[in-house]
Amino acid sequence: MPKEACRIRLEVTDVRVERLNDISEEDTKAEGIEKTPFGYKNYNKSYPVFEYMGGGTEALRSYMSLWESINGEGSWDKNLWVWIIEFKPIKN
Secondary structure, rough: OOOOOOOOOOEEEEEEEEEEEOOOHHHHHHOOOOOOOOOOOOOOOOOOOOOOOOOOOOOHHHHHHHHHHHHOOOHHHOOOOEEEEEEEOOOO
């Protein structure tokens, strides 16, 4: 695609592989989980996640529910290897 046709340009700053369950709280938030006035969104239920729901922080529990809503029940427990690709926008 020509540069002129791009709405946004990105520079890849890091590429690595890690286990899914090793995601940091900061990274869960960067993945775009939603925070409501009542807590982080539970993507499998109609109520927010809470820390006491199986351990982990609320942000991590929310990301776990998002992952399983996309990849199926039990997919989080498989602890797959995932590619982490970090990037930053390039000013045009």
